Amino acid sequence: MALQDAVPLKARFRSVPLAYVGLALGLLAWAGRLLLPELWIEQFYSRGLFVGVRSLIDYTFGWLPFPALYLFVGWLLYLAAKGVYRWRAGEGHIGQKLKGLLIWWLGFLGWGVFLFLLLWGYNYSRLPIEQELGLQLKPLSTDEIRRAMYQEADALKVLRAKIPGAGTEALGREHFPENLEEVLRAEQEAWLHSHGYPAPGRVRGKLIYPKGVFLRFSSAGLYFPWTGEGHVDAGLHPIQQVGVMAHEMGHGFGFGDEGTCNFLAYVTCFHAADPAIAYAGRLDYWRTLAANYLRVDRDGYRTFRESLPLGIQADLDAINANLMAYPDILPSFRYLLYNSYLKAQGIEEGIQNYNRVLMLVKAWKEGQQI
Template identity: 25%
Template sequence: MQNKRRNFILTILLGVQIALVQFVSQQPNWVETYYSTGIYPYISSFFRILFGWIPFSFGDFLGIMLLTYAIRSFYKLIQNKFQHFKTSLLSFTAFLSVLYFCFYAFWGLNYFREPLAKSLGYTQTKYSTEALVKVVKKLISKTNKLQFKITQNDTVKVVIPYTYKEIYMKASNGYKNAAYIYPQFTYTTPSIKSSLVSLFQSYNGTSGYLNPITGEAQVNDMIPKTGSLLTTTHEIAHQIGFAAENEANFVGFLAAIFNNDIYFNYAGYRMALVKCLYDLGRRDKLLAKKLWKTVHKGIIKDFQNANNFWKQYENPIEPLLKKGYNSYLKANNQVNGIASYNYVVDLLISYFNDNHS
């Protein structure tokens, strides 16, 4: 009886929480001041200290256990011909209430903070095709130079010589260097893990994710390594409170190009190049193709290798999963859904226009 009363109260509180989150979502200044730059850094550091030392993804392990328990519980419910359906439903909604609280209290409120562009002093306006072309040319030059410096041959694909453990260790160096100019990018006590469900992530088209309950940055360790470097810095950006995908892409880019390691530099410019070229292709396909021809063949082979990897995992379920993720992003203040990943271009243009070479 006591459990039933507790579950009923938690279920009622779920509605209250949803209303509160909707209210807070309209207060970005409050979220920025009191949560994202207030209490969240302490919450984040606490969870990284708590789980970072564990050599495997505790969040994935916990998720697998919960999923197993849910399947068993549902099976028993069917076996008992739904005799305790109301009690089970109440237990489920009570669990959702706790999960909802943990998600937004531990990390999710970062979706509603002030735009990163504001804290960086960038004026976000519609950029011209000319401005985009200028940045694309700069990115091609940068990426070509780094590819050639690594391989000494413009037709050879860059191969990352590090293990995943080494990648995770090296990734924080870029944040350390970037923090001298951008203090909001300070990162301590790393907690980066290879996902226990990398195969599942490959099939749903995901290269990594942040577990908002344990604060662990999860990396799909099956993807080509030139992509994994940026995935790692991207997920770290989520860890330090940048929830929006375009902002995490940009912060991850900065952490990569500020890294002392040339492979991270290459990975950073590589990501920026593909995002900007894609955007240019939507505006002027012929010009994008013309510029694409100036990209070193070694870089093109790198992109082809990545495309071939994802193609082998295409399946009829993936679009449904992406549709669900798209709805999740839209529900959390990212009106462009999955397309938000590509909206890093305006931040990149602002960065290069801000007297950066």
């Protein structure tokens, strides 16, 4: 009987301290997230420790031919099954079991927070990109949004005319390079290096299945810090996959702010030598402008949209039809959850942060005199 009692006691001796260590590390890491100055994080984490983390991840998980997220989900399912088994097979009264379960969960969450911040999350507190680039951001008026929408449309007409085989039908996967991920990575690395940012490792943007796994929750992609990979919903229209992949790569290179990653996607595609990539990235930005303009002048937007070349209209129609094939599941819940997550990371405007790209692009173009 003494030997039987010693086994669960030994197991508890191993797991309880580990849980306490995880909880302590999680609290300390979060305190650092709140207290460390932006300049310190920029210099010593984003341009220091994270550079090593990025390379370590990319030359381990990054070489997998499939998203490491699949392995992570499998590991979580294993832990859940193991926990249920131990709960049912364990000895002691319900109070002891609940206490042990609570300690385990607190430790698990602590380790999760600690690794989230260590592997990527501190990048939310780095210096804003506009400060590093010397950009002055100002909200756009309705008239400025309208003018930007017209200007981008003019650029789209020119770019689409340069795409081999592009006619009045919507573009398809055949219009984009097979090594899209490599091309986008090289373009983004070049832009970051030219502006004094490190671009370490081999950031990935992998397609994830089943199709619609993100789209049904009003999302298109995901950067998963615990595996260090960007993911793009395979159900996206090929035109949209370009901008989303470039956006997730921006996260992978150490930028947490959503508007900043939208901006990185724009400048990555803006400078692309491939006209299809340049077109797709700028069409994604045009859709953001159009969505904002549509809110204040629905009739004006519709009139302008109908004046666009048939090929561009076909692309917009194809994107919309594809999105409609994956209706949202619990859109309000997703909005509340992700909005709360972004605010917890210090992004005060929450999900509206995505639209910060409008101010960034405008300021960048003015600085470049474009």
